[in-house]
Amino acid sequence: MIDEKDSCLSGKDLTKVFGFGRQKTVAVDHVDFDFHEGEVISIVGQSGSGKTTLAKMLLGLIKPTEGEVYFQGKKRDISTQKKRKEYWKNIQAIFQDPYSSYNIFNKIDTVLLDCIHMRGGRKLPRAKKVELMVEACSFVNLKFEELTNKYPFELSGGQQQRLMIARIFLLKPKILLADEPTSMIDACSRATILDMLMQLRSDIGMTIIFITHDMGLAYYVSDTVYIMEGGKFVESGSADEVILHPKEAYTQRLISDVPKIYEEWDLSTV
Amino acid sequence: MSNVILEVTDLTTKYITRFREDVYAVDHVSLQVEEGKSLGIAGESGCGKSTLALSLMGYYFPPLHYTCGEIIIDGRNISGMDPDDVRKSILGTEISYIPQSAMNALNPTQKIIHFIEDVIQAHDPYQTKKEIYDLARGCFETLGLPAEVLQKYPVELSGGMKQRTVIAVSVILFPQVLIADEPSSALDVTTQKMVIKMLKNLMEEGFIKSMIFITHELPLLYNVTDDIMVMYAGQIVEKASAKEAVFDPLHPYSKGLMGSIIVPESGLRDVKLTAIAGVPPNLKDPPVGCRFAGRCKYVRAECLVTSVPLYDAGPGRAYRCILPEEILREAHKHDR
Numbered sequence: 001m002i003d004e005k006d007s008c009l010s011g012k013d014l015t016k017v018f019g020f021g022r023q024k025t026v027a028v029d030h031v032d033f034d035f036h037e038g039e040v041i042s043i044v045g046q047s048g049s050g051k052t053t054l055a056k057m058l059l060g061l062i063k064p065t066e067g068e069v070y071f072q073g074k075k076r077d078i079s080t081q082k083k084r085k086e087y088w089k090n091i092q093a094i095f096q097d098p099y100s101s102y103n104i105f106n107k108i109d110t111v112l113l114d115c116i117h118m119r120g121g122r123k124l125p126r127a128k129k130v131e132l133m134v135e136a137c138s139f140v141n142l143k144f145e146e147l148t149n150k151y152p153f154e155l156s157g158g159q160q161q162r163l164m165i166a167r168i169f170l171l172k173p174k175i176l177l178a179d180e181p182t183s184m185i186d187a188c189s190r191a192t193i194l195d196m197l198m199q200l201r202s203d204i205g206m207t208i209i210f211i212t213h214d215m216g217l218a219y220y221v222s223d224t225v226y227i228m229e230g231g232k233f234v235e236s237g238s239a240d241e242v243i244l245h246p247k248e249a250y251t252q253r254l255i256s257d258v259p260k261i262y263e264e265w266d267l268s269t270v
Numbered sequence: 271m272s273n274v275i276l277e278v279t280d281l282t283t284k285y286i287t288r289f290r291e292d293v294y295a296v297d298h299v300s301l302q303v304e305e306g307k308s309l310g311i312a313g314e315s316g317c318g319k320s321t322l323a324l325s326l327m328g329y330y331f332p333p334l335h336y337t338c339g340e341i342i343i344d345g346r347n348i349s350g351m352d353p354d355d356v357r358k359s360i361l362g363t364e365i366s367y368i369p370q371s372a373m374n375a376l377n378p379t380q381k382i383i384h385f386i387e388d389v390i391q392a393h394d395p396y397q398t399k400k401e402i403y404d405l406a407r408g409c410f411e412t413l414g415l416p417a418e419v420l421q422k423y424p425v426e427l428s429g430g431m432k433q434r435t436v437i438a439v440s441v442i443l444f445p446q447v448l449i450a451d452e453p454s455s456a457l458d459v460t461t462q463k464m465v466i467k468m469l470k471n472l473m474e475e476g477f478i479k480s481m482i483f484i485t486h487e488l489p490l491l492y493n494v495t496d497d498i499m500v501m502y503a504g505q506i507v508e509k510a511s512a513k514e515a516v517f518d519p520l521h522p523y524s525k526g527l528m529g530s531i532i533v534p535e536s537g538l539r540d541v542k543l544t545a546i547a548g549v550p551p552n553l554k555d556p557p558v559g560c561r562f563a564g565r566c567k568y569v570r571a572e573c574l575v576t577s578v579p580l581y582d583a584g585p586g587r588a589y590r591c592i593l594p595e596e597i598l599r600e601a602h603k604h605d606r
Contacts, residue, residue: 046458046459046460046461047429047457047458047461156315156316157315158315183456185315186314186315186486187314187486187487187488187527187530187531187532188314188486188526188527188530188545188546189314189315189545190530190532191529191530191543191544191545192545194543195543195545213458213459214459214532215459215534216532216533216534217532218534219532219534219539220532220539220543239539243534244534244536253460254459254460255534257459257460257462257463258459258489258533258534259466259487259489259490259492259493259533260489260493260533260535261488261489261492261493261516261531261533262533262535263535265493267463267466267467267470
């Protein structure tokens, strides 16, 4: 399965255990998966089901206790800082809390310039760099002239999240890992952010992995949905299959817990 | 004839910034909450929902200032009262408030029971610890929370449990009105459902008489509340029953809000999410005409110059737009 050609990111027996002895917590429990290139994948689960731990392992921020991650069919090698940086050119993330995702000492120009440098644009003339930054900002409906010499914390939450997408636009990674990108944002800005991500996906053909607890969002954006419970994938398949015709009891319960508008919301089942 | 618990007329409050500018975050808001009813307030971030909640309590502290209007709770006018009097005689007993980040509202160095003792003794210093414990225990058990929670520190509780504890503490003095400001925004769906079930229970068990529920999640409002009020830039733009507000919105802004609903039901994927373009106006100097004019699809020349009053449209229904009902309905029909 792993040596398939279009496999983008896959994992085999991926496990993460925190603590030891009586305090042992198995956050992610021997999961196997295979994400294909250009797909939109959602990993859905309750709080504490191990979604974020899995995301951190995929990003290489924490080391798996067991198992391996394969990137484009080859074993991922991030043993040195140089190799890790090389890996991060291919996989990037958007986190839940935009307020704590930026280095507070860096101005917005620096944030965006770093992305250009990371793509090997260090030697470009200044005018070209500015042109790239203006392009990225206009993609996310921000005005670059208004952002220069500002710090990220001077922007609102929605604007910060959009700036994050501008970064992704400059970096053009192969995989984007979005860890609850819209849960801190109100429902109206959510549609804008999702549209931008989908636009970006069709422009540069990246794989997007959404991590969310919002079933509606998962259904709306993704091709494949994985349902996670207690560190394991309990159900996976196409979005229509999993969300409209769930087989597992756990999935059915999750779906019945979402407030509905076209049918009765049953409160008695909690 | 049901009696009105909370009646607010033309309430206006402002923030005074450090540059001495007035920002009218709540602008001539009138509302009524009847006994046994719940009112939902919807709107995007920064439209004044939370400020309205704070203003309703009559508890003003800088930079928020009271300007004009009346707040009548249970026949008592509390507008313009001294904040100290409000805290002693209104908060907790008449109006109670669940803040947005209720998870962080608990004191990390106190056990829950000590926190409750503080709350109750602030209103009645002669109650003994035994009485308070019995009261708290009874209250927690009716609400389906284990009594052991009382002896725990906040860090020992999960997010959903903390949220439910805060709700239980906020109703321990049997308030008339409970204001819940986004009580479930940071919780996952199952926990959210538990919190909502508990809120609905409160009214049935007789802890509270009416509720004001603030959120930007419309499917949630639709399921929890009887009436929905949509706010935009400090003003009410539409008032309707929950069903009408979701399925037959009149104001273009309410219609835009409906476009942002995401529910996992078949048919969702064929609908394209419609975001409302643009950002809300800066309330430091609000536009002269309709405040939504800058983002409205059906904007006309007169929208920009004349301010728009709230038009009546049937019982319990009102909207703030110069276009007549029929034209708006027709326009929305072609929208989708």
